[in-house]
Amino acid sequence: MLFMLAGFAVIGALCLASFFSDSIISARRADALSELPSQTVTVRTGDSLWRIAEQHGREGYATADLVAWIEDANSLSAATIVPGQQLVVPMAS
Template sequence: MVWESSNGGNFWTDEDKKFRLYAQQRVLVARQRRVYQFKRRALWVALTVAGVALAATVARSAAPLRDKTAQRLPEINSTEVVTVAPGDSLWSIARRYSVRGTSTMDNIAIISTLNGDISGKLEPGQRLVVPAATP
C-alpha cells in the first residue's frame, strides 16, 4: 500500500493528533493517580507503624514506673474508710488524707493501691480506703 500525503509527509490528520494527545494525557493522569495513591498508602502505613511503636514504647516504659512508685511508697500501718462527697476528686482526697513526707501524687498512688488501682472519676457515696491520719 502506498501512502500519499498532502501535508508534507505527515500521515496523521488533525483528528488523529487530537486523539493521540488525549490518550497520552489520560495515561499521564492515570499514572499520577497511581503515584498519589501509593504515596498516600505509604504514609498511612508509616503512621500506623509509628503509632504502634509509640504505644509499645509507652507501655514498656510505664511498667517500670509503676514498680518504682510501689518501691518508693512508705508502708501504711493503719487505714480508715471514707465516703466520697459530691465534688471530691482523687486529688482532693489524697491531699486531705496525706501521708507525712510524701507528695500528693504518691498519696494518689497509695490510695489507688489500697482500693484496687482505682482511677478516673469518683462517684459520690463511694467508699475508699485511705491511710489513717498520723498524730
C-alpha cells in the same frame, strides 16, 4: 566515628542507671506507703482523689504518691469516683 560510639555507650549507660535508680526509689516508696495505717471514707459530692489525698496527707509523702496509693488500695482503674463510694485511704498524720 569512635567518639560517636563512645558517646552513645555513655548515654545508654546513664539511661539504664537512671531507670534502675527510679525503680529502686519507687519500690522503697511503695513499701513505705504499704505500711501506712488506713481508714475508710465516703466520697462526697465535689471530691476528687487528689482532694481526698490532700485531706488525708501524711508528712513526708507527696500527694501524687498518696493518690496512687488510694488507686491501688481500692483497685481503681481510673481516677473517677462517685459520691457515696467507700474508699480506703491513709489515716491523716
